[in-house]
Amino acid sequence: MGVTAAETPRGDTPRTETPLTAPGEILHTGAAEYPGLDTWRELPLKQQPDWQNHPDFDSAFEQLSANPPLVFAGEVDKLKRRLARVAEGEAFLLQGGDCAETFKDATADRISAKVKTILQMAVVLTYGASLPVVKMGRMAGQYAKPRSSDMETRDGVTLPSFRGEIVNDFDFTEEARIPDPKRMVTAYHKSASTLNLIRAFTEGGFADLRAVQQWNKGFMENPAHARYEQIAGEIDRAVKFMDACGVEFEGLKRTEFYTAHEALLLDYERALTRIDSRTGHPYITSGHFVWVGERTRDLDGAHVDYMSRIRNPIGVKLGPTTTPETVLALIDKLDPHREPGRLTLISRMGAKNIRQKLPPLVEAVRDSGAKVVWVTDPMHGNTITAQNGYKTRRFDDIMDEVRGFFEVHAAAGTYPGGMHVEMTGDDVAECLGGSDVIDESAFDARYESLVDPRLNHKQSLELAFLVAESLTRVT
Ligand code: PEP
Ligand code: MN
Numbered sequence: 001m002g003v004t005a006a007e008t009p010r011g012d013t014p015r016t017e018t019p020l021t022a023p024g025e026i027l028h029t030g031a032a033e034y035p036g037l038d039t040w041r042e043l044p045l046k047q048q049p050d051w052q053n054h055p056d057f058d059s060a061f062e063q064l065s066a067n068p069p070l071v072f073a074g075e076v077d078k079l080k081r082r083l084a085r086v087a088e089g090e091a092f093l094l095q096g097g098d099c100a101e102t103f104k105d106a107t108a109d110r111i112s113a114k115v116k117t118i119l120q121m122a123v124v125l126t127y128g129a130s131l132p133v134v135k136m137g138r139m140a141g142q143y144a145k146p147r148s149s150d151m152e153t154r155d156g157v158t159l160p161s162f163r164g165e166i167v168n169d170f171d172f173t174e175e176a177r178i179p180d181p182k183r184m185v186t187a188y189h190k191s192a193s194t195l196n197l198i199r200a201f202t203e204g205g206f207a208d209l210r211a212v213q214q215w216n217k218g219f220m221e222n223p224a225h226a227r228y229e230q231i232a233g234e235i236d237r238a239v240k241f242m243d244a245c246g247v248e249f250e251g252l253k254r255t256e257f258y259t260a261h262e263a264l265l266l267d268y269e270r271a272l273t274r275i276d277s278r279t280g281h282p283y284i285t286s287g288h289f290v291w292v293g294e295r296t297r298d299l300d301g302a303h304v305d306y307m308s309r310i311r312n313p314i315g316v317k318l319g320p321t322t323t324p325e326t327v328l329a330l331i332d333k334l335d336p337h338r339e340p341g342r343l344t345l346i347s348r349m350g351a352k353n354i355r356q357k358l359p360p361l362v363e364a365v366r367d368s369g370a371k372v373v374w375v376t377d378p379m380h381g382n383t384i385t386a387q388n389g390y391k392t393r394r395f396d397d398i399m400d401e402v403r404g405f406f407e408v409h410a411a412a413g414t415y416p417g418g419m420h421v422e423m424t425g426d427d428v429a430e431c432l433g434g435s436d437v438i439d440e441s442a443f444d445a446r447y448e449s450l451v452d453p454r455l456n457h458k459q460s461l462e463l464a465f466l467v468a469e470s471l472t473r474v475t
Contacts (some may be wrong), residue, residue: 022423028069028274031282036309037273040266040302047146047264047296048247049160049179057267062180064271068286070195071259073276075309079258079288080313086417087371091419092129093291093344093431094122095260095375096460097138098146099452100164106190111197113425114139115206115257116215121464122255123212127235128468129176132256136385138422141192141261141287143187144268145325145451146295151253160452166265168362183428184268191286193261199256207255208461211247212238224436228465231472260315263290266306273310281311291315294380299329303449308333314345315420320353320381325365331370339401344373346420350381354404362412376405377420386432390443395433399466406470419467422452423460434459
């Protein structure tokens with residue numbers, strides 16, 4: 001069984017090239033017999049629900065295995081080429097989206113707000129870095145969550161922890177918390193409709209540079225953001241200048257936009273792995289880019305083994321306990337052929353740690369000669385508990401970690417390739433601070449995240465402006 005995709009539409013300028021329709025005929029077949037794709041089942045496997053004996057497990061797995069791929073191998077390969085440019089210092093990577101997507105929020109409004117915010121951030125960063133920005137959403141598949149404990153106790157009642165809506169429900173009842181494999185099928189369909197909308201938006205004119213610039217003017221109208229007037233004005237003049245020069249804006253109406261999620265739930269990833277019949281190689285087709293989290297990156301564990309066998313560009317999160325030896329061993333295992341764009345290292349050290357903990361890793365990788373993409377995740381090392389009990393992060397800590405990341409790379413003579421943030425396009429109150437200040441008193445009314453706190457729309461844009469400012473000073 002396979003899928004035939006239409007020929008990629010070609011415009012009249014190189015910028016109209018789009019990755020999200022398959023280049024030429026791309027056939028994917030199931031991966032039932034492919035050697036090595038089930039080795040992970042024999043290895044230490046963390047953070048999974050115990051559901052193999054659930055009466056619906058086999059039918060859910062079979063259904064997913066027969067479903068069409070969500071992304072095409074040709075698109076995935078193109079992303080790898082884009083990331084190869086990032087590794088060379090010729091582009092910047094922006095990854096952003098929810099900590100955990102939810103089924104209920106897979107709506108047109110929420111998805112468009114998120115895509116819009118990422119596009120707005122990308123325009124600001126493109127200007128700041130004077131480089132192309134590779135845009136990627138933690139979207140259309142970010143449904144599985146690692147937890148610090150398998151069980152959760154409230155008022156003397158102990159139930160399985162919430163592991164993301166692809167596994168169970170957030171409500172604290174026994175019925176909600178029992179893992180249900182049918183949820184994987186729902187997550188697939190939610191991802192398909194999310195991706196469908198993303199493709200429509202980013203190929204259908206929504207990404208028009210002039211429109212994105214207009215939205216940024218909305219942000220600038222808020223007096224709290226006056227300090228970004230200079231850079232916003234410069235971008236505006238640049239766009240007007242292009243217009244006056246007769247730049248063909250048709251080509252700038254479309255943009256490449258890739259999807260990413262943590263490859264945590266291996267039953268789901270295995271069921272959506274397909275063999276690309278052009279090359280005979282296995283690809284995870286649940287998203288373009290997948291990463292291994294801080295809790296599952298054990299060298300001899302199931303997750304790293306599975307990632308070593310698929311051909312997508314992949315990421316690995318690196319927390320403050322990571323040693324240079326571990327990083328070099330991860331590179332050998334995950335990118336043995338030193339393939340450009342294959343491996344992204346996502347550092348999440350915490351603002352307090354980054355200036356001490358990151359340099360030995362960056363230097364070891366530099367000295368080994370391996371070419372990786374280095375990205376900062378300034379969120380996961382900066383989580384605190386607010387006085388009123390909410391899990392939160394301070395905007396200033398997030399920005400401090402980003403600054404530390406740039407400093408470390410400047411000192412090592414390496415390239416700070418990108419930024420990975422938890423954000424939303426909505427006006428939530430989950431992270432503290434920002435110029436249009438969010439404080440704890442707003443949490444009760446506007447805290448929505450089921451897991452980690454996200455930057456809201458304004459905080460996300462503000463972060464992009466601040467990063468752009470530091471980049472313009474460097475370039
Ligand atoms: C995440 O990205 O939501 C996450 C759980 O990150 P980490 O693996 O870095 O803790
Ligand atoms: Mn998170």
